[in-house]
Amino acid sequence: MVEIGRHEHRVYEPPRPECAGWQNGVVESSADPAPVAFSGSRLGWRDLPRAVRARIAELAGAEVIAETSATSGFSPGFAAVLELGNGHEIFVKAVSAEQNPVSPELARREITVATALPPEVPAPALLWSDDDGTWVLLGFEAVHGRSPEQPWRAPDVARVLAALGDLAAARPVDPHGLQPIAVALADDFRGWRTISAAAHSTQVDETGRRGERGAWVLEHVDDLAAWESAWPEAALGTALVHGDLRADNVLLDGDRTWLVDWPHATIGAPWLDLAFMLPSVEMQGGGDADALFWAQPVSAGLDPAALRAVLAALAGYFAHSSLQPSPLGIPNLRRFQGAQAEVTLDWIRRLPA
Incomplete structure (x- = not known):
């Protein structure tokens, strides 16, 4: 078991213009391999x-x-x-x-x-x-097992997606202290609205140096902010949501698939964990996030606009967070968030108009 990831260390600090990867909300293209989900330091x-x-x-x-x-x-x-x-x-x-x-x-x-x-x-x-x-x-x-191999192998992807399908049917035990996800992440999931305001105030004109993805973001930053603003309604539901699933929060033990590290659990739509996890799966070589998402039973009947709203909020969170100074003791987190922002944006761009 390990801890923290997507929503840990939610301390707001103003964006740093010199930060690599994102600047004024524009992602820089990178050929680097997927970053490792590890802080590089841990107490013994x-x-x-x-x-x-x-x-x-x-x-x-x-x-x-x-x-x-x-x-x-x-x-x-x-x-x-x-x-x-x-x-x-x-x-x-x-x-x-x-x-x-x-x-x-x-x-x-x-x-x-x-x-x-x-x-x-x-x-x-x-x-x-x-x-x-x-x-x-x-x-x-104490449970034993291994994290899914990276790049992801198809059997591991299938096992974990099956576990997420089972999780989608789970409901928290009453009474519980879990918040609706729209309440828990209200401050975090407004990254594009923050970035959009900053971008317009500084009159960003560096599109040519940012690559094709960056050009798309500049062209659509207002759209991203609008899609993001619709995420609370899209995320409504009564399912138990882990909220921070990636390969490093999964242990494969024989025929058992353990889902570990639950501090970010909330209640919301049953498909949220699938949508939240798949960008990291694609980033780590596990396949096309969009194809994997729509192949799962939990996505049946979902309005693509609802998925777009949640993905826009997720990408905005990753993008804005990646601009912040590294949290104490976790120097690799911002690069990991920036890489997830890139993949999530690419998924959004593949969704039907």
Whole structure:
């Protein structure tokens, strides 16, 4: 299990004109390989304060004798499977604001979400948690498996899409503390409206240097803002939405497909996780996002305009976020978001007019 991705570290800072990849909302073309979903830094067991290590051992019920650190995901905190002296294993997350100021609140959110997950959802069980106001600790059932290979292989794509189809039918356990997705992401999913205002105020005239995709964005930035503004109605629904599924938040274990890291869970339309995940699948070589989307039962009868609205909001979030300074301890996140913005825009352009 790993943590954070698309919606973590939602701290607004003004766009930096010199930021590579996007400038004034215009994407720069790049031949670079897909970026890796990993922060490049993570705490080890010995990096934790002695009191935190003692508390984890107390909660786990045995001394810790070995660790296997998670090797994907963006969190700079501690995330590892711990082998215990009693022969058991447990997956532990330990975060504090020192590593990243937003991580503790996300960990607290994951504790809330755990109580809302129905038993049919393939998520590791939360066994215990602890919060002393500085360190937030979570102990999960340890599950094993591998992330989907990259580039994606067709059998892995099929397995994960089947799991998303099952998830689309899930509903949270009542009572729950999950927000409607349109409420939870109201501030995040307005990137094109922000970018459009900035672009018009600075009279961007660098279309020629931005490539064909950039030229299209400049020509359609007002359209993107208008499509984006319609996303709340398009996303309405009562389904359980993970909200942050990518290859690094999936574990394939024999015939079991685990969906992990749930701090961003909300309620909304049942097709949202499919739409949110497919740009990363295409980015990582898994196939055409549009073809994969419409081949799934959950997309049956969906108005393409609703999909366009949600994808515009998603692309705007990625594009605007990629302009911000890197969050503390997560230097690779902005490049990953910029790459997802490119693929999502290309998907939008393939939709019927």
